[in-house]
Amino acid sequence: MTGRPRAWLMIALGLGVLAALPLLSTGGVLTWGFQVLLFVALAQSWNVLGGFGGQVSLGHAAFFGLGAVVTRMVWLSGHPLAVALPAGMVAATMAGVLIGAPTLRLRGPYFAIGTLAVAEILRITVGNVLPEVSTLSAPALAGYTLVPRYLLALMAAVLSTLVAWMLTQTRFGYGLAVVRDDEAVAEAVGVNAFRHKLAVFVLSSALAGLTGGVFGYYHVSFYPQFAFSPLWTFDALLITFFGGTGTVWGPPFAAAVYLLFREALALRLVELHVLVFGIVFVLVVLAFPGGLVAAWRAFGPGRLRQTHGS
Amino acid sequence: MTSVLLQNAVFGLLLGGLYGLGAVGLSLVFGVLAVLNVAHGELIMLGGYVSVWLFTLWRVDPFVSVLVAGPALFLVGAVLFRLFFRRLVSFAEDDRIKTSILIGFGLALVLQTLAILAWGADERAVTPRYAGMVMTVGNVVVPLSRLGALALAFLVLGGVHLFLTRTRVGTALRATADDEQGAVLVGIPIGTAYLRAFALGSALAGVAGALVSVSDAVSPAIGLHWTLKALIVIVLGGMGNIFGTFVAGLFLGLAEATSGFLLGNAYREVVGLMLFLLVLSVRPRGLLTRS
Numbered sequence: 001m002t003g004r005p006r007a008w009l010m011i012a013l014g015l016g017v018l019a020a021l022p023l024l025s026t027g028g029v030l031t032w033g034f035q036v037l038l039f040v041a042l043a044q045s046w047n048v049l050g051g052f053g054g055q056v057s058l059g060h061a062a063f064f065g066l067g068a069v070v071t072r073m074v075w076l077s078g079h080p081l082a083v084a085l086p087a088g089m090v091a092a093t094m095a096g097v098l099i100g101a102p103t104l105r106l107r108g109p110y111f112a113i114g115t116l117a118v119a120e121i122l123r124i125t126v127g128n129v130l131p132e133v134s135t136l137s138a139p140a141l142a143g144y145t146l147v148p149r150y151l152l153a154l155m156a157a158v159l160s161t162l163v164a165w166m167l168t169q170t171r172f173g174y175g176l177a178v179v180r181d182d183e184a185v186a187e188a189v190g191v192n193a194f195r196h197k198l199a200v201f202v203l204s205s206a207l208a209g210l211t212g213g214v215f216g217y218y219h220v221s222f223y224p225q226f227a228f229s230p231l232w233t234f235d236a237l238l239i240t241f242f243g244g245t246g247t248v249w250g251p252p253f254a255a256a257v258y259l260l261f262r263e264a265l266a267l268r269l270v271e272l273h274v275l276v277f278g279i280v281f282v283l284v285v286l287a288f289p290g291g292l293v294a295a296w297r298a299f300g301p302g303r304l305r306q307t308h309g310s
Numbered sequence: 311m312t313s314v315l316l317q318n319a320v321f322g323l324l325l326g327g328l329y330g331l332g333a334v335g336l337s338l339v340f341g342v343l344a345v346l347n348v349a350h351g352e353l354i355m356l357g358g359y360v361s362v363w364l365f366t367l368w369r370v371d372p373f374v375s376v377l378v379a380g381p382a383l384f385l386v387g388a389v390l391f392r393l394f395f396r397r398l399v400s401f402a403e404d405d406r407i408k409t410s411i412l413i414g415f416g417l418a419l420v421l422q423t424l425a426i427l428a429w430g431a432d433e434r435a436v437t438p439r440y441a442g443m444v445m446t447v448g449n450v451v452v453p454l455s456r457l458g459a460l461a462l463a464f465l466v467l468g469g470v471h472l473f474l475t476r477t478r479v480g481t482a483l484r485a486t487a488d489d490e491q492g493a494v495l496v497g498i499p500i501g502t503a504y505l506r507a508f509a510l511g512s513a514l515a516g517v518a519g520a521l522v523s524v525s526d527a528v529s530p531a532i533g534l535h536w537t538l539k540a541l542i543v544i545v546l547g548g549m550g551n552i553f554g555t556f557v558a559g560l561f562l563g564l565a566e567a568t569s570g571f572l573l574g575n576a577y578r579e580v581v582g583l584m585l586f587l588l589v590l591s592v593r594p595r596g597l598l599t600r601s
Contacts, residue, residue, distance in 0.1 A: 031497055056408060056411070056412070058411075058415070061528070067419065079315070094598065102587075102591055105591075106590055106591075108404055108408065109346050109407045109408065110408055110590055111412055112408075112409075112411050113541055114586075114587060116538070117541075117583045117586050117587055119540060120579075120583055121583045121587075122581050124576075124577075124579050124580050125577075125580060128576040128577065158529075170335075201323035234415070234419060237412075237415070238419075241412070241526035271423045271426050271427060272423075272427075274419055274423045275419075275420060275423040275424065275427070277419075278416050278417070278419035278423060279416070279420055281412075281413075281416040281419075282394060282413050282417060282420070285409060285413055285416065286394065286397055286409075286413065301323045
């Protein structure tokens with residue numbers, strides 16, 4: 001890593017610009033920036049599990065939703081955000097252990113369907129238990145500013161991207177890559193497949209919970225059930241596959257492109273971007289499993305090589 | 311008390327027949343192709359819209375619309391197979407299932423969005439003249455339209471059973487499901503068998519959709535609901551046996567209705583999903599293994 005000072009310089013520069021964005025602009029651009037960063041964090045949290053871990057979960061919304069609702073409830077009951085955000089993260093982490101342990105024993109397609117079933121159970125139950133819309137109180141609304149929300153989203157995006165990058169650098173990440181590519185080989189060389197899968201599942205849940213917490217802190221009013229909508233899972237998958245699963249820089253780029261498209265197309269028709277990205281998603285899965293990053297490596301100047309997990 | 315329970319059970323069974331029919335197409339496709347098409351519920355939704363439109367435009371009876379919805383979705387299925395799922399055939403089985411889930415998931419989004427763009431997000435319903443008619447047995451009320459849907463579902467499944475067991479084409483499909491290499495060796499063109507199985511599975515979704523429209527509202531968002539029901543039924547009922555799937559559908563309907571009665575209607579959906587997880591945790595490969 002010391003051999004690539006230019007890359008580090010660029011990353012530092014990019015982060016500097018992102019951190020300074022609230023000073024340079026307000027309103028529309030900042031809101032857009034917030035959404036991009038939120039989706040970077042969301043997609044990256046899925047990428048950690050689905051891309052680097054190879055476990056295609058369709059229940060990601062459950063952890064995002066838990067983070068959102070718990071953070072929101074603790075915060076609105078009068079506790080500072082420094083308590084509320086970790087509380088949401090802890091809830092999502094614990095749910096990650098409770099849900100991951102049984103579902104990761106499921107083979108092949110049953111893991112994907114099982115996680116989807118768990119997320120639906122949670123979504124329906126939350127809808128029954130908390131049917132009322134959650135709106136900020138008048139004092140909270142009076143003190144509402146976008147800048148801290150933006151900076152929190154930036155923190156979540158940086159943290160989740162850092163975790164993804166760590167998976168390309170650490171012993172745990174190498175072990176995980178072996179488990180993803182061939183569990184039998186992993187066990188043969190002494191890597192405990194189940195422990196690696198559970199650890200990355202919990203890690204991914206914690207990051208999704210943090211992202212959900214930022215969403216719960218940001219949104220003025222929403223139905224608790226909305227935070228558990230399968231759409232959050234779908235968005236995370238679309239972005240990750242579009243950018244390239246198991247790559248560090250694919251999801252951030254794809255999130256920016258995704259939201260740019262969404263802004264541009266939403267002016268005409270709200271649903272159009274889902275259509276476009278749904279088709280792109282299917283084509284990427286079929287024809288270009290490496291996503292944007294692979295395309296960049298194949299056709300671009302090759303600046304992004306060595307980002308792959310293995 | 312008992313009569314309320316009995317009434318719930320009857321409604322559960324009537325709905326369960328549709329669960330069974332909705333699942334058979336998915337089960338057939340999975341059995342023959344080892345492809346898990348999670349956009350199956352969206353195909354059911356499209357079948358529902360065929361019926362809604364035929365009724366809205368020309369007052370066509372939904373039971374007659376079945377004759378259109380089936381062939382229409384047969385074509386849709388053939389096109390979807392040609393465009394997307396055919397490429398998966400060369401994949402190893404585990405990869406094939408995993409990739410097919412992702413493709414089905416993308417297709418589900420696309421089909422749902424297309425439906426919203428074409429017809430709006432509102433619920434639509436078919437209202438034939440007999441919509442409110444009921445038959446009373448003792449204290450229990452049986453809506454005639456739902457009873458008719460159950461009967462027709464049973465007839466269609468009987469037809470599929472005869473097709474699979476009594477015709478050469480059907481036998482070829484079963485042979486492909488049992489042993490792909492063996493099927494190739496005895497000269498079955500499995501590419502064609504795959505296409506037929508996928509199109510037939512989609513046609514069954516179309517029929518199920520038209521029958522759903524008899525008693526329930528249709529909207530672009532109902533797909534995931536029906537996909538989940540179909541998956542639960544398949545895991546409960548096991549593979550390869552059409553009537554087993556149908557019985558599992560009835561069982562799910564009954565279980566939902568009973569638990570809805572005992573725990574409150576808000577949780578009836580949860581019970582099916584719990585059953586599903588329970589079966590999976592006892593048998594991690596599911597009851598739905600390809601033998």
